[in-house]
Amino acid sequence: MSTKRRSAASADTAYERQGTAVVVGASLAGLMSALALSRAGIDVTMLERVTAFPRTGASLGGVTENMLVRLTGRARTDSDATTHDDVQSWSAIYTRLRSAVEADPRIRLRHAATVQHVGQDADAAWVSTADGRTYRAGVVIGADGHRSVVRRSVAPHHPDATFAGYMIWIGLADESAIAGRHRWPRAVDILYRGDGCLIGYPMAGPTGSVAPGARQLGWAWYDAGRNDLLREKGCVSGDVVQHTLRAADVPEATLRELADEADLWPSPWRDVIRDCVDRRAIIGTPIAEYVPDRLVNGRLALVGDAAHVPTPMTASGFGMSLADADAIADAVAVGLDGQPMAQALKDYERARLDSVRASVRSGQQFSRSFAGQAA
Structure with a gap:
């Protein structure tokens, strides 16, 4: 040495x-x-x-x-x-x-x-x-x-690690933001519509409470249609994942598209997605393997x-x-x-x-x- x-x-x-x-x-x-x-x-x-x-x-x-x-x-x-x-x-x-x-x-x-x-x-x-x-x-x-x-x-x-060819959008919303409009999901939902896949999951609130009104809804939207955006933002270079797409870097046009495409999904998930989009409370993660x-x-x-x-x-x-x-x-x-x-x-x-x-x-x-x- x-x-x-x-x-x-x-x-x-x-x-x-x-x-x-x-x-x-x-x-x-x-x-x-x-x-x-x-x-x-x-x-x-x-x-x-x-x-x-x-x-x-x-x-x-x-x-x-x-x-x-x-x-x-x-x-x-x-x-x-x-x-x-x-x-x-x-x-x-x-x-x-x-x-x-x-x-x-x-x-x-x-x-x-x-x-x-x-x-x-x-x-x-x-x-x-x-x-x-x-x-x-x-x-x-x-x-x-x-x-x-x-x-x-x-x-x-x-x-x-190499890019798997798709990303997931991730968000989390408070139940109170959509309270009174939908029944609380009892279990994880795995949904397929068109070329997309959505996993929605009920979660406890920030204090750990699962009382009505204090809970949260999380979601992960699998998306293989925006790989050009990932490359444009430097999230993927060649076949290597470099970093996550932060909320602040998601283009306004993409946010509008996601809000419109939320209609693919049944309630309460479409409203949860739109709540997150409205708050810019989403990130886009390129999937590596x-x-x-x-x-x-x-x-x-x-x-x-x-x-x-x-x-x-x-x-x-x-x-x-x-x-x-x-x-x-x-x-x-x-x-x-x-x-x-x-x-x-x-x-x-x-x-x-x-x-x-x-x-x-x-x-x-x-x-x-x-x-x-x-x-």
Whole structure:
């Protein structure tokens, strides 16, 4: 290791022990992995490039209260903005996991830490950030999403998730905005009209209440007809997804089109969509997919969307990330118990690779059919 790197790492000497991990990314997969590693007795440094995640209308299926209690060690409180067991809001899950991480003495979370370089040698792995700091640990885990920086060092031959050929519009409306006009949906609606697909889901309100008048309605509108807009706005370049289309960047003409096209959908969804359009409370997310052929390289490993990116239609992302977190923590613990870390991480890869490849590929069948019918 060079003198420069040794000097840069000196500020973090307490985290150069073998019983340590650096987790790059502090969204859901990163938070889950950090908590699992902590339970295994491992000290964790989390590095996140943004200072805060925006609240959105995104939701996750297949997330039960038992899962969240196991992850956080805490039962739900009245202030938790969680939902029915079949659908959970992304923001509420993030809030609970983030609170558990902040309360964990084995985990330290650093924001505004943009990772620029990832490296390793026989004794440790490290990441260097834009502010000139270097963080060393026994293992570096990439939980940095579908545009993962760590993936470039794990799979340099296959670094990018690719555009699936369509997007989803996402929004969230208060029940009170449409109260008195429609019956509250009892379950998730999956609707197809023309070339479009809409998933609508009832959710608890911001305080977690499911009392009439206090609830919310979330929706995700699958749209394969506006790929030119995504490319015009730089959201997709070539076949690589670059970023989400923010509400402020949606053209007025597109908003008017969406309001008109909302007539495709039955009540209450047409009114919920128009409410969101009127408030500019929508985002457009280009869908990326990534089928991995490896999850580790030496002391470097991937979890969550850094490792595998299925279409949201599979509703499998959270469950896959949770399984990754459990498996990576088990592997790192074995690596600290005498087995070489690189070998232990290979065991993680063997445990997870076939399963996650199959999950992503199952979603690709929907993607090819959906994107193809709009072509």
